[in-house]
Amino acid sequence: MDTGTEGDIAALRALVLARFPIFAQLPAARLDALLAQSPLRRVPAGSVLFEPNMPCTGFPLVLEGSVRVSKPAPNGRELVLYRVSPGEGCILSGACLLGQTEYSARGVAESDVMLLGIPSEQFHELILQHEPFRRFVFDMYGARLAEVMEAVEEIAFRRLDQRLAQLLIQRGPVVNATHQNLADELGSVREVVSRLLRGFEERGWVKLERERVTVVDPKSLAAFARG
Structure with a gap:
């Protein structure tokens, strides 16, 4: 000491x-x-x-x-x-x-x-x-x-997109992290995670900003995570 x-x-x-x-x-x-x-x-x-x-x-x-x-x-x-x-x-x-x-x-x-x-x-x-x-x-x-x-x-046993959705639900509604941070968390690569996040945004589930993901439709995102 x-x-x-x-x-x-x-x-x-x-x-x-x-x-x-x-x-x-x-x-x-x-x-x-x-x-x-x-x-x-x-x-x-x-x-x-x-x-x-x-x-x-x-x-x-x-x-x-x-x-x-x-x-x-x-x-x-x-x-x-x-x-x-x-x-x-x-x-x-x-x-x-x-x-x-x-x-x-x-x-x-x-x-x-x-x-x-x-x-x-x-x-x-x-x-x-x-x-x-x-x-x-x-x-x-x-x-x-x-x-x-x-x-x-x-x-x-779970698809990457479902695991990503679950991670956002657990850490949301505002997740302050880069796409690389999220990829590391999931054992994936940034390019794949970025593509999945853009898909979530197109569905109206999340809003993407620099180093931030905001969950705007947690009910739909959680339902997707459950499969």
């Missing part, structure tokens, strides 16, 4: 406990020791936190902002696997630490991010000795696995 005044340290302790109540069950002295050993990082939007084949040195806990974890392909495309929001940890980092492997995906700050990096040694100690933390980590494994299985099912 970065050194600072007692007020700064107290504010960080309060923020960590607010985002991760599981640490309230740690003795105060042990929590303070954990915070002292864990680097606090502030990274601007767009920063790459990790890449495939990079070693993993800690377990990041997101305090503010959002991190997008995706699988890049050699042709430049990527498939979004999941996002890490405040109050969550990066489960891929946990898997790398437990399996002693390198990263197999990319992590990018979608917004300005503040995170606390629990070092590998302290991560393993918490897994072994602190049941609430262990349960927190494995609950996240279960939730992320369910998300990935749902994504695989979507890609395998």
